Amino acid sequence: MGEQTRSQFEFECLATCSVTGARAGRFFTPHGIVDTPRFMPVGTLADVKGVTPAQLADCQAQMVLANTYHLHLQPGEAIVEQAGGLHAFMGWSGPMLTDSGGFQVFSLSELRQVSERGVVFRSPRDGDIIDLTPERAIAIQNILGADVIMAFDECPPYPAERAAVEAATARTYRWLERCMTAHERTDQALFGIVQGGVHLDLRTQAARELVALDLPGYAIGGVSVGEPVEAMHAIVRATAPLLPADRPRYLMGVGTYREMAIAIAAGVDLFDCVIPTRLGRHGTALVRSGERLNLKNAQFREDFTPLDPLCECYTCQTFSRGYLHHLVRSREILAATLLSIHNITELIRFTRSIRAAIFGDRFARDFSRFLN
Amino acid sequence: MGEQTRSQFEFECLATCSVTGARAGRFFTPHGIVDTPRFMPVGTLADVKGVTPAQLADCQAQMVLANTYHLHLQPGEAIVEQAGGLHAFMGWSGPMLTDSGGFQVFSLSELRQVSERGVVFRSPRDGDIIDLTPERAIAIQNILGADVIMAFDECPPYPAERAAVEAATARTYRWLERCMTAHERTDQALFGIVQGGVHLDLRTQAARELVALDLPGYAIGGVSVGEPVEAMHAIVRATAPLLPADRPRYLMGVGTYREMAIAIAAGVDLFDCVIPTRLGRHGTALVRSGERLNLKNAQFREDFTPLDPLCECYTCQTFSRGYLHHLVRSREILAATLLSIHNITELIRFTRSIRAAIFGDRFARDFSRFLN
Ligand SMILES: [Zn+2]
Ligand SMILES: [Zn+2]
Numbered sequence: 001m002g003e004q005t006r007s008q009f010e011f012e013c014l015a016t017c018s019v020t021g022a023r024a025g026r027f028f029t030p031h032g033i034v035d036t037p038r039f040m041p042v043g044t045l046a047d048v049k050g051v052t053p054a055q056l057a058d059c060q061a062q063m064v065l066a067n068t069y070h071l072h073l074q075p076g077e078a079i080v081e082q083a084g085g086l087h088a089f090m091g092w093s094g095p096m097l098t099d100s101g102g103f104q105v106f107s108l109s110e111l112r113q114v115s116e117r118g119v120v121f122r123s124p125r126d127g128d129i130i131d132l133t134p135e136r137a138i139a140i141q142n143i144l145g146a147d148v149i150m151a152f153d154e155c156p157p158y159p160a161e162r163a164a165v166e167a168a169t170a171r172t173y174r175w176l177e178r179c180m181t182a183h184e185r186t187d188q189a190l191f192g193i194v195q196g197g198v199h200l201d202l203r204t205q206a207a208r209e210l211v212a213l214d215l216p217g218y219a220i221g222g223v224s225v226g227e228p229v230e231a232m233h234a235i236v237r238a239t240a241p242l243l244p245a246d247r248p249r250y251l252m253g254v255g256t257y258r259e260m261a262i263a264i265a266a267g268v269d270l271f272d273c274v275i276p277t278r279l280g281r282h283g284t285a286l287v288r289s290g291e292r293l294n295l296k297n298a299q300f301r302e303d304f305t306p307l308d309p310l311c312e313c314y315t316c317q318t319f320s321r322g323y324l325h326h327l328v329r330s331r332e333i334l335a336a337t338l339l340s341i342h343n344i345t346e347l348i349r350f351t352r353s354i355r356a357a358i359f360g361d362r363f364a365r366d367f368s369r370f371l372n
Numbered sequence: 373m374g375e376q377t378r379s380q381f382e383f384e385c386l387a388t389c390s391v392t393g394a395r396a397g398r399f400f401t402p403h404g405i406v407d408t409p410r411f412m413p414v415g416t417l418a419d420v421k422g423v424t425p426a427q428l429a430d431c432q433a434q435m436v437l438a439n440t441y442h443l444h445l446q447p448g449e450a451i452v453e454q455a456g457g458l459h460a461f462m463g464w465s466g467p468m469l470t471d472s473g474g475f476q477v478f479s480l481s482e483l484r485q486v487s488e489r490g491v492v493f494r495s496p497r498d499g500d501i502i503d504l505t506p507e508r509a510i511a512i513q514n515i516l517g518a519d520v521i522m523a524f525d526e527c528p529p530y531p532a533e534r535a536a537v538e539a540a541t542a543r544t545y546r547w548l549e550r551c552m553t554a555h556e557r558t559d560q561a562l563f564g565i566v567q568g569g570v571h572l573d574l575r576t577q578a579a580r581e582l583v584a585l586d587l588p589g590y591a592i593g594g595v596s597v598g599e600p601v602e603a604m605h606a607i608v609r610a611t612a613p614l615l616p617a618d619r620p621r622y623l624m625g626v627g628t629y630r631e632m633a634i635a636i637a638a639g640v641d642l643f644d645c646v647i648p649t650r651l652g653r654h655g656t657a658l659v660r661s662g663e664r665l666n667l668k669n670a671q672f673r674e675d676f677t678p679l680d681p682l683c684e685c686y687t688c689q690t691f692s693r694g695y696l697h698h699l700v701r702s703r704e705i706l707a708a709t710l711l712s713i714h715n716i717t718e719l720i721r722f723t724r725s726i727r728a729a730i731f732g733d734r735f736a737r738d739f740s741r742f743l744n
Contacts, residue, residue: 047699047706054686075673075698083676083694091690301447304455314426318463322455326447327419333705334419 009148009189009216011036011248011269019364020265020371021241024355027063027217027248027269029095029147030187031087034062036248036269037354039255039347040097041276044070046080046090049277050337051344053091058314059345060352063095063147065272068140069104072132073125077143085145096146097272100137100179102153102193103221103253114154116171134178142185150219151179153193158226165197169206180213191250193221198231200238207242218243219250220268233262240266255347257290261370264354265363271351276343281336283328286343293321295339300325313345314338381520381561381588383408383620383641391736392637392743393613396727399435399589399620399641401467401519402559403459406434408620408641409726411627411719412469413648416442418452418462421649422709423716425463430686431717432724435467435519437644440512441476444504445497449515457517468518469644472509472551474525474565475593475625486526488543506550514557522591523551525565530598537569541578552585563622565593570603572610579614590615591622592640605634612638627719629662633742636726637735643723648715653708655700658715665693667711672697685717686710 008030015024027034041048041056044067048056056064066086071077083089086096105112109121109130118133137152152175154168172195183190192210196202210218220239223232236251240263243249248270251263255273263271279286285293285307293300293307306316307324315324315338327335357363364371380402387396399406413420413428416439420428428436438458443449455461458468477484481493481502490505509524524547526540544567555562564582568574582590592611595604608623612635615621620642623635627645635643651658657665657679665672665679678688679696687696687710699707729735736743 045698045702045704046695047704050705050709052686052706052709053690074702075694079673079694079698082674083692089692089695089698091695301451302454314424318425320455320461322447322451323418323461323463326417326451326461330417330446332417332419333422333708334424336705337422337424337709 006216008187011217011246013245015359015361017265017358017363018361021267022264022354022358022363023267023269024358025248025269029063029189031093031095031147032062034095034270035352035355037260037264037351038062038270039260039351040065040270040272041344042067042272042274043090043092044274045074046071046086048340048344049281050333050340051277055314055341056092056344057094059341060348061094061344063097063270064092065097065099066090066144066146067101067104068098068137068144069101069108071144072101072130072140073123077140080145081143087145095148097148098141098144098146098150099252100141100150100152101132102137103155105132106155106157107225116174134175135182138179138182138190142183142188146188148189148191148217149183151176151190151192153195153221155195155222155225156197158197160197162199165199166202169195169197169202173206173209176210176213189216191215191217191219193219193252194239195222196235197222198227198235200234203235203239204242207239211242211244215247217248217250219252221252223251224253229259232259236263236268237266240268243267257350258370260351261354261367264351265371273347276347277340280340280343283335283339285324285339286346288346295321295324295328295335297325307342308346311342311345311349313342315342377558377561378588380559383589383618385617387731387733389637389730389735390733393639394636394726394730394735395639395641396730397620397641401435401561403465403467403519404434406467406642407724407727409632409636409723410434410642411632411723412437412642412644413716414439414644414646415462415464416646417446418443418458420712420716421653422705422712423649427686427709427713428464428716429466431713432720433466433716435469435642436464437469437471438462438516438518439473439476440470440509440516441473441480443516444473444502444512445495449512452517453515459517467520469520470513470516470518470522471624472513472522472524473504474509475527477504478527478529479597488546490524506547507554510551510554510562514555514560518560520561520563520589521555523548523562523564525567525593527567527594527597528569530569532569534571537571538574541567541569541574545578545581548582548585561588563587563589563591565591565624566611567594569594570599570607572606575607575611576614579611583614583616587619589620589622591624593624595623596625601631604631608635608640609638612640615639629722630742632723633726633739637743645719648719649712652712652715655707655711657696657711658718660718667693667696667700667707669697679714680718683714683717683721685714687714
């Protein structure tokens with residue numbers, strides 16, 4: 001990782017919690033700053049489902065994700081390149097991150113052949129045989145052009161034999177070295193991914209090995225794959241503190257209140273999850289208390305209060321629960337849009353409120369109900 | 373119709389065409405001014421499908437429609453009333469219009485029993501027996517609270533026996549008198565609807581009878597029901613000039629370029645149609661030339677130009693045809709939103725450009741390709 005890349009992707013720690021490992025910082029990227037801790041919405045196919053980039057900005061989104069696996073299948077990276085890259089293609093001028101496709105290859109695709117070279121699988125779109133190697137995953141991401149790109153990793157399922165997890169973790173390291181060699185753009189930061197399943201000794205070893213590679217950022221992967229939630233907490237608590245303090249830390253695929261608070265207490269900075277838009281499409285709103293409101297329920301029919309009277313999102317400033325109930329009942333697609341706007345705003349608000357608490361050193365006290 | 377209502381719903385003619393009957397005007401309502409001629413987007417269930425009120429305003433929408441029939445079935449007017457009326461319920465603070473439900477009762481519902489009293493039909497939602505009379509249609513619209521409400525009319529199918537059309541037209545007149553008696557709110561304008569099928573003598577007679585009732589506005593209904601397009605042109609040309617010059621004229625359910633231009637030339641001011649959102653949900657964009665682009669077509673895969681380089685809508689200012697092709701192919705709901713935004717903007721732009729042409733007395737010349 002050259003000096004040029006490092007200086008473009010500085011992580012500045014602005015405040016730390018005196019009780020926990022939580023920190024508030026700023027992550028610099030070529031497309032802008034990410035104030036951490038921060039939740040990042042997911043735009044799988046180069047769009048956050050039902051939400052325009054202008055609405056996303058109103059949700060206070062800073063960094064947005066897209067999925068390499070999905071974009072490789074449709075429309076293909078060549079199209080995105082011709083459009084001028086992912087930012088231009090999808091109309092998002094802020095920071096972006098692409099995952100490597102590893103997680104999706106192992107969780108979504110069938111007929112996989114995994115070897116040291118990479119993974120061969122059948123496209124669920126058209127049945128084509130697709131050959132994905134660390135080099136190819138990086139080449140695709142270099143073409144897509146997100147600010148942060150992720151190493152191609154082998155994500156073992158849960159549960160799995162310890163020996164299988166050990167082998168996958170070792171292979172993830174060797175693949176990371178190949179990713180680093182393949183990576184060509186200095187305006188993109190390559191993050192490594194700590195694997196190791198639920199085995200804390202494997203996680204610890206993997207974290208130490210990755211740190212030695214001096215990457216501009218680190219992720220904790222292979223969580224939220226079916227393991228007990230306590231196992232995830234233990235993984236995050238064991239791993240995050242081992243990662244360098246001057247680099248951003250990203251917990252992949254996690255977006256629940258309690259898990260984000262616990263991870264932030266362990267020193268994590270970034271999160272992503274499809275939950276706000278998926279719940280939105282199913283008529284469900286996340287509210288401040290941690291509760292989920294199913295707007296389809298008859299109890300909301302005559303409820304003319306906003307989803308959350310304190311929420312600053314467009315949905316809460318404009319519409320009532322009764323109106324949203326009506327849209328959900330009527331199966332109007334606007335329901336998905338309005339609920340997704342609220343849910344994204346709400347998860348970002350949660351991480352912003354933690355950030356504010358860290359600045360005032362009130363995090364451990366104010367968020368104790370999530371931490372204990 | 374009292375003096376109070378009249379003064380709140382003034383129609384001011386600002387310019388007329390020296391060649392045709394086209395006029396540019398301003399229609400005043402309690403929720404704002406409508407600059408005419410103007411296309412009005414349709415928000416059937418108190419939402420324009422896939423488009424937020426903020427996006428609608430960006431589309432330059434002024435007056436928005438909602439459907440009495442649909443809202444009576446779901447959520448019911450009592451809910452809208454509790455929410456503070458239609459404007460508050462759906463978050464649209466500009467002018468609104470509700471249809472009477474007549475057209476839908478005759479076109480959508482089954483098991484109709486039509487009598488002088490009104491129509492009894494079975495709700496397609498829950499099978500309930502619903503009894504809709506002129507008095508009830510007005511009472512519902514008084515509760516919904518749109519600025520303009522429509523008389524409950526009998527809309528004969530096409531084709532129909534002349535005797536049947538004659539009877540329906542006569543009944544529509546009697547029902548209109550009952551609507552006027554039932555109408556209670558001075559902050560709502562009741563428009564009468566000229567029926568008469570394709571029979572120009574019936575249309576002429578109906579128009580004359582309605583004009584004698586001195587209503588604040590008039591609509592031409594019962595068109596776009598399957599009759600040849602030339603028959604519709606003839607109806608509009610025969611009817612519109614008979615309506616008072618100092619009242620707005622509204623052609624119901626029409627939103628194609630040629631038909632709007634011809635109607636404007638006959639003196640029509642207002643139009644509505646579900647076409648922009650329906651086409652949007654089916655992946656189709658309306659463009660300036662009158663052409664329809666099916667974004668699903670492979671020809672757009674590598675087309676990184678906007679739908680319309682001159683269009684000022686959010687979609688055209690932000691996204692390419694190639695991106696929209698990708699969203700349509702991926703069946704992303706954002707495709708419907710972005711295409712609907714463009715299509716609504718485009719039809720409103722068309723009527724705005726005619727308005728500008730009328731002010732410059734260039735309408736007959738600049739729009740001759742639609743008029744001949
Ligand atoms: Zn909200
Ligand atoms: Zn446009």
